[in-house]
Amino acid sequence: GQQLNQSPQSMFIQEGEDVSMNCTSSSIFNTWLWYKQDPGEGPVLLIALYKAGELTSNGRLTAQFGITRKDSFLNISASIPSDVGIYFCASNQFYFGTGTSLTVIP
């Protein structure tokens, strides 16, 4: 099955820094979804994108659906310790990225 190419694989950042991660695919999708997985729990939806070019924010999080419909990125501004976790991109066809593990150093 297809997987989405997500990068970076891991990030170690200082509290207060901004974070950027992205996801690419060789296929076109109609929806991009970004999830966060806290340690010991299941993934939870952060942002859903339904239209090419769409830019959506949720608090300090901003995500964009690429114009080509083959990519998406997620930005986190002014990171805080509770941002720690694994972030996954996903498509409407039930494919997931390999995840970005984020560590925030206080």
Next chain:
Amino acid sequence: EAQVTQNPRYLITVTGKKLTVTCSQNMNHEYMSWYRQDPGLGLRQIYYSMNVEVTDKGDVPEGYKVSRKEKRNFPLILESPSPNQTSLYFCASTALARGNEQFFGPGTRLTVL
């Protein structure tokens, strides 16, 4: 409260001993899935069900079975577990009308010795 529950949360077993992981959702979703999560591989779909009595293989179905006798329940069955099935398992329920947004259970950490 919208919820997906799965049990047990942790399980240590031995090779060949049949086990079942239960999953239940209260959102009246038709589509449900099972995933396994392994380091560096992300989430991979094992099996999915589009409705009662309708199940199909995902990307990594070997060694697993599922059943969907009722809409809310979707158990995962390992008839003869092997060590390579040691993993973290998630059940998910999907809102098809919302771009396939998925609601995940809390996970089951399985170790097969």
